[in-house]
Structures are given as structure tokens and as C-alpha cells.
Amino acid sequence: MSPSADAAAPVSTSAPPLAPLIAAQLSYLLSHSKLPIRVGQIWSGCRNGRHSDRFTLSIPFCLDYVHWDFVYNALSPKVAPDVVFGPDDEGFQPLVDYAEAGNDASCLARWDYRDPRGLVALVHELRELYIEYHKKQVAKVDDARVTFELSTVLSKEGIEVCMVPSADRPDEVKFAVPLLDVDFDFNKLVPGCPWRLPQKIHLQVIFPISRSSSYSSVPSAPRLKLTSTSDLKSLFSVEDVKLPPWSNGMCLAEYLPALEESLNLLVVEASASIGARRRFIEALAPTFGRPIEADPIFCRRATVLSISGVFTFLVHFAIPLQFPKQQPVLTLQSSQHCNADGIPITSPPINDYPWSPRWDQAEMVERIYDFLTDECQNFKKFCSDTVTQQK
Amino acid sequence: MALRDGTTNLSISGAALAALLHRCAAATGDCDGLLFGRASHLPAPPAALSDYDDLAAAPRDPALTISVSGHCSLSHPSSLSDPLGRFHPPSSDHSSVPAPAAVGFFSSRRRTALRPSMRELALAHSLSKTLQGRTTAHPLLFILVSPSASPNFSTHSYDYRAFLLLASRLVPASLTVVNVGPGFRDQYHAFSPESPMPCLPSSPAAAGYAHTIGEQKAVDEMVDGFGIGRLQGLLGSAAGQAAEMDDMYAGMLRKLEKLATEVEKTNIRVLEQENRNLLLRFRCAGME
Numbered sequence: 188m189s190p191s192a193d194a195a196a197p198v199s200t201s202a203p204p205l206a207p208l209i210a211a212q213l214s215y216l217l218s219h220s221k222l223p224i225r226v227g228q229i230w231s232g233c234r235n236g237r238h239s240d241r242f243t244l245s246i247p248f249c250l251d252y253v254h255w256d257f258v259y260n261a262l263s264p265k266v267a268p269d270v271v272f273g274p275d276d277e278g279f280q281p282l283v284d285y286a287e288a289g290n291d292a293s294c295l296a297r298w299d300y301r302d303p304r305g306l307v308a309l310v311h312e313l314r315e316l317y318i319e320y321h322k323k324q325v326a327k328v329d330d331a332r333v334t335f336e337l338s339t340v341l342s343k344e345g346i347e348v349c350m351v352p353s354a355d356r357p358d359e360v361k362f363a364v365p366l367l368d369v370d371f372d373f374n375k376l377v378p379g380c381p382w383r384l385p386q387k388i389h390l391q392v393i394f395p396i397s398r399s400s401s402y403s404s405v406p407s408a409p410r411l412k413l414t415s416t417s418d419l420k421s422l423f424s425v426e427d428v429k430l431p432p433w434s435n436g437m438c439l440a441e442y443l444p445a446l447e448e449s450l451n452l453l454v455v456e457a458s459a460s461i462g463a464r465r466r467f468i469e470a471l472a473p474t475f476g477r478p479i480e481a482d483p484i485f486c487r488r489a490t491v492l493s494i495s496g497v498f499t500f501l502v503h504f505a506i507p508l509q510f511p512k513q514q515p516v517l518t519l520q521s522s523q524h525c526n527a528d529g530i531p532i533t534s535p536p537i538n539d540y541p542w543s544p545r546w547d548q549a550e551m552v553e554r555i556y557d558f559l560t561d562e563c564q565n566f567k568k569f570c571s572d573t574v575t576q577q578k
Numbered sequence: 579m580a581l582r583d584g585t586t587n588l589s590i591s592g593a594a595l596a597a598l599l600h601r602c603a604a605a606t607g608d609c610d611g612l613l614f615g616r617a618s619h620l621p622a623p624p625a626a627l628s629d630y631d632d633l634a635a636a637p638r639d640p641a642l643t644i645s646v647s648g649h650c651s652l653s654h655p656s657s658l659s660d661p662l663g664r665f666h667p668p669s670s671d672h673s674s675v676p677a678p679a680a681v682g683f684f685s686s687r688r689r690t691a692l693r694p695s696m697r698e699l700a701l702a703h704s705l706s707k708t709l710q711g712r713t714t715a716h717p718l719l720f721i722l723v724s725p726s727a728s729p730n731f732s733t734h735s736y737d738y739r740a741f742l743l744l745a746s747r748l749v750p751a752s753l754t755v756v757n758v759g760p761g762f763r764d765q766y767h768a769f770s771p772e773s774p775m776p777c778l779p780s781s782p783a784a785a786g787y788a789h790t791i792g793e794q795k796a797v798d799e800m801v802d803g804f805g806i807g808r809l810q811g812l813l814g815s816a817a818g819q820a821a822e823m824d825d826m827y828a829g830m831l832r833k834l835e836k837l838a839t840e841v842e843k844t845n846i847r848v849l850e851q852e853n854r855n856l857l858l859r860f861r862c863a864g865m866e
Contacts, residue, residue: 267661282700
């Protein structure tokens with residue numbers, strides 16, 4: 188019955204429109220929340236079904252998403268929304284805890300149905316409580332190492348933990364540790380950065396829980412993985428980071444400082460690489476003419492128009508993050524030859540031409556130009572052959 | 579995680595369930611309300627009659643029986659609680675307490691998962707505390723209904739699930755629907771007749787006994803213009819005068835007829851008022 192929202196499903200087109208007051212709250216949430224929240228299914232709970240008033244939100248938690256159903260009533264707009272949590276979270280009872288603590292500071296206590304900020308306040312309040320709930324659940328785990336790790340790193344701001352239940356293996360505990368400073372702002376590194384949401388790099392640490400029966404003096408190493416928000420990939424690739432080794436008997440509090448230090452250096456390097464890429468694109472102009480297209484922010488792509496005799500073609504430059512250590516990948520695209528589907532013929536990516544990172548930008552461009560003078564003849568022949576074969 | 583058999587028996591009469599589902603379907607949106615009924619500790623019903631004694635050797639533990647007989651609802655979402663799920667009676671008089679016969683509450687949410695929501699859970703805790711000490715100690719009952727209809731309204735489905743508040747969690751429990759028939763004979767062991775008729779002195783010798791206004795009122799609730807003296811005479815005579823009996827029965831039917839007409843009229847007025855309310859709500863929600 189509950190719609191699953193695993194995919195970042197676009198708003199279902201068959202659903203009737205959201206009631207205006209609810210739509211205002213939802214759009215305020217999506218435009219103002221600092222979290223990458225996604226909307227799953229939207230549907231109606233009215234008898235006549237003319238207005239939608241309930242939806243599933245996918246809310247980020249511990250490097251994953253939890254799916255909660257938010258239930259409004261289109262025909263009783265003054266009634267505050269109710270929330271149905273996931274099937275595994277029956278122990279999460281935020282309002283019961285409020286009642287026991289005599290706490291009525293919740294945003295629900297002074298719910299104003301006309302205020303579009305209501306939903307964003309509710310989602311953030313519940314997420315905070317959910318994080319605390321999971322910290323308490325993990326603290327109940329009977330495992331000396333996990334208890335120790337909790338006592339040392341739990342105070343780190345923004346950390347999230349949860350249990351990973353699995354049917355065929357013993358349970359595991361997952362830590363999502365934010366790296367770099369909490370207020371570290373990637374947007375400041377990149378002028379004109381288009382990212383709306385704050386970008387983060389997290390270290391995911393999964394501790395296996397040792398069964399009390401199998402006694403061993405040294406617990407096995409945790410599984411470590413670096414993850415980043417998806418937008419960050421155009422500036423910095425966490426897959427390229429080599430994690431320092433985890434030695435026996437180590438704990439997170441020892442491991443994190445070294446990792447953060449090396450990560451800081453890499454991030455500074457990555458932002459410096461933007462400058463190198465920009466200078467390379469600027470150096471294209473004297474030789475190839477002004478690029479007809481270029482990525483002005485991360486400087487990862489540029490396209491120039493070239494002519495050899497009567498043969499006109501485009502050259503696409505894909506500039507890697509490790510530029511200038513790695514050379515740009517070239518793709519040639521003919522402006523005069525199309526394949527059977529009417530799509531311009533392109534060459535396979537070329538990255539085996541002469542290259543040295545020690546050349547200055549102007550020389551890099553010169554060398555590429557020289558290489559292409561020959562290569563474009565091969566490409567022209569390739570295009571002609573393809574077109575002839577079609578006839 | 580259903581309850582073990584034999585700890586708590588939940589039952590609802592077919593008519594009460596039909597009325598509850600109709601209420602949930604007829605509401606324009608979601609709705610909730612109180613459930614009334616009876617909770618009792620009863621010895622387990624005797625095993626099926628048998629010629630063999632050895633089968634009925636071990637008497638079972640007394641089981642807790644909760645049977646739902648009716649509900650009351652304002653056809654409005656969240657009418658029982660504030661936004662934080664704290665119970666408040668639906669009447670304007672906040673000092674009034676729910677009728678002692680409340681055994682729990684129900685909530686109807688269209689097309690939603692059959693899991694208790696955040697507020698329902700809080701309401702269960704709060705209502706359970708309010709009812710504590712007022713009734714036979716029993717876990718609070720919660721029935722969650724999720725009506726849904728096919729897009730062209732040709733098929734309506736009603737999913738429902740019962741829960742009991744046990745150890746601060748709402749645990750799903752099985753709910754028996756009781757209908758009339760030999761298959762439900764067990765249920766009648768739990769039946770105790772309760773007549774609203776006043777207890778009258780049956781002996782004609784007490785004719786001089788001045789009956790109270792209260793007693794006359796109780797009789798008037800069932801039949802108009804049938805003096806208490808006549809009722810006394812009727813009860814007193816051993817033969818039971820057929821004519822008097824017929825007269826009383828006809829009077830009862832007339833009374834019922836009158837009540838039915840009144841109900842019909844007031845229903846129309848309620849419907850009119852509900853339609854007016856609906857228009858106001860549309861305006862309030864900016865959906866004109």
C-alpha cells in the first residue's frame with residue numbers, strides 16, 4: 188500500500204494537483220532545505236480524489252535514504268500533518284517521548300497551516316530526533332569496540348550512526364563521519380559555483396559486531412569507504428583518494444586526523460587544478476580560435492571548430508580532474524558526415540597522443556594542434572568510408 | 579508478531595464493523611473516533627461437548643475478551659487529539675471524560691500504509707493513561723482502517739488491522755468478526771442481558787406504591803402514553819392479558835416510527851450542514 192520511493196521518482200503525472208496550502212509547504216521545503224530531500228509518490232486521500240494531500244519524502248540519513256509518508260488532509264487544512272515512518276522504525280516514537288518529557292517545543296505544538304515553513308521545520312525536527320534515536324539504538328549494542336568508538340567520536344558534529352541488520356550475517360554498525368570542517372564551504376573554492384546544497388565528504392565505516400561466543404583478541408578491521416555528494420564529482424573524485432591503511436587495534440579517533448589532513452591537501456589541489464584547466468582553455472584560442480563552447484566553472488570541457496582544407500570538424504576536449512598529470516581526452520566530430528541515423532560521425536576518444544605535464548599551456552596546445560593536423564586526415568578518411576559503406 | 583492465542587480475544591460484531599467501515603468511507607477525508615464495548619476476564623468457554631471426559635481435563639486460563647460493540651466519531655481527522663497526539667475529548671467541555679465503556683479508538687486514513695502513524699501512537703499512550711483505572715484493566719485497542727477506491731469508484735476496498743498497546747508498542751492482533759449463527763456460539767457465553775426497563779414491583783398488592791417520575795420516564799422512553807400502572811398490571815397478572823400486551827407493542831412501534839422520522843429529518847439537516855461546512859473548508863484551503 189505504501190508507495191515505495193526508491194527511485195528519485197519525478198512527480199507522478201497521474202496524481203491530481205496538491206492542495207494549494209500543502210503545495211506551498213512542499214515547494215518551500217524543496218527550495219529551502221539544506222538537505223537533498225526527494226519527493227516520491229504524491230497521491231490523494233479525499234473521497235472525491237480531486238486534490239492530492241499526501242506524499243512520500245525520501246530523507247537522507249546515514250548515507251542512505253529513509254522514506255516517510257506525510258499525511259495531510261486537503262479538506263481539513265487546519266489539521267497538522269501526520270507521519271507514517273518505515274516498517275522497521277516502530278520503536279521511533281517522537282511524540283510519545285515528547286509527552287513523557289513534558290516537551291511542547293515542537294513545531295507541531297504551534298502549527299500554523301498558512302505558514303509555508305511548517306513542513307521544513309517538521310522534517311528537520313524529526314530527522315534530528317531520528318538521528319538521536321539511532322544513536323541510542325547503537326549504544327545498546329553489546330560490543331566493546333563499538334561502545335568505545337561511540338564514546339570517542341560521537342561528539343563530532345554531524346556524525347550519524349545506525350544498525351545494519353542483515354539476515355545471513357551478524358549485525359553491523361554503520362558510522363557516517365563527516366570529514367573536513369562542518370562549515371567547510373566548497374562553494375568558496377570555486378568562483379561562480381552553481382551548487383545550491385552544501386557539498387560534503389563522508390567516511391563510511393562499517394564495524395562488524397563480534398559475536399560474544401567467538402572470542403578473538405583483535406577485532407577485525409572495519410570496512411571503510413569515502414563518499415561524497417554527487418555534485419562534488421565535477422570538482423573532486425573521492426574514488427581517486429587512497430585511504431590510509433587501518434592498523435590492528437586502531438580506533439576512529441586515531442584514524443580520522445591523518446585522513447582529514449591529506450583530504451584537505453587534495454581538495455586544495457583540486458581547486459588549484461581548475462586554474463590549470465582554465466589556462467589551458469584560454470591557450471586554445473590563439474591556435475584553434477575561440478572555443479565555441481566551454482565549461483566556465485569547472486573548466487572540464489571545451490569544444491573548438493577546426494578546418495583542414497574543405498573538411499570542417501569539431502574537436503571536443505574532455506579535461507580530467509588530474510590535469511595536467513593526465514592529458515585531455517579528444518573526440519573529433521565531423522560537421523559534414525552523418526551516419527545512417529542522421530547523427531554526426533564522431534571518432535573514438537583519443538588519449539594516446541604525445542603529452543608531458545611539464546610543458547606549459549601554449550606548448551600543450553601546439554603539440555595537440557600538430558597531432559591533429561595528421562589525425563584529421565585519418566578521421567576524414569574514416570568518415571568517407573563510413574558514408575560510402577552506407578550507400 | 580501476532581499475539582499468542584488465548585491471551586486476548588478481540589472481537590467485533592458484524593454490524594458494528596459494517597457501521598465503522600461505513601463511517602470511514604462516508605467521511606470526506608480521514609476520520610477518527612472512540613470505540614466502545616466491553617472488556618472482561620472470562621473463564622474459557624467449555625470445550626465442545628464430548629462423551630469422553632478425558633478431553634476436558636485441563637481447564638484453560640481465564641482469557642481476556644475485548645468485544646467492540648460500537649463507535650462514535652465526528653467524521654473529522656484528528657478529532658481526538660491535538661497535533662502532538664495528546665488526547666482531548668471531542669466535546670467542547672474539556673473536563674468531560676470519555677464514557678467509561680471506551681475500549682480504544684479507531685483511525686481511518688485513505689490509501690495509507692497499515693502501520694500506526696506517529697500521532698496515533700502518541701494518542702494510544704495518552705488515551706490509555708486517561709482510561710486507566712476507569713475500566714477493567716486491559717490493553718488499549720486500536721483499529722486502523724484504510725479505505726481506498728479504484729479510479730472510477732467502481733470498487734471500494736477496506737483494509738483494516740487491529741492493534742493492542744502492549745509494552746508501549748502497538749502490536750498487531752487478530753480481530754474476530756462475530757456474526758449470528760452456530761459458529762459463533764462461543765460468543766454468547768460472554769453475553770449478559772442488560773435491560774433498560776425499570777425494575778418494578780411485580781405484586782399487585784403494592785398498587786398503592788407511588789412510582790417515581792424517574793420510573794415513568796424510563797417507561798416513556800420505550801412507549802408513549804402507557805401508564806406505569808398499566809405496565810404494573812401487565813407484569814402482575816399471571817395470565818398476561820393479550821390485549822394489553824398488543825396495545826403496548828403497538829405503542830412501542832408508534833414510538834419507533836416517530837423516532838425514525840425524527841432521525842430522517844435531522845439526518846437531512848446534518849447533511850445540509852456538512853455540505854455548507856465542506857464549502858467553507860474548500861474556501862479555507864484555497865481550493866475554490
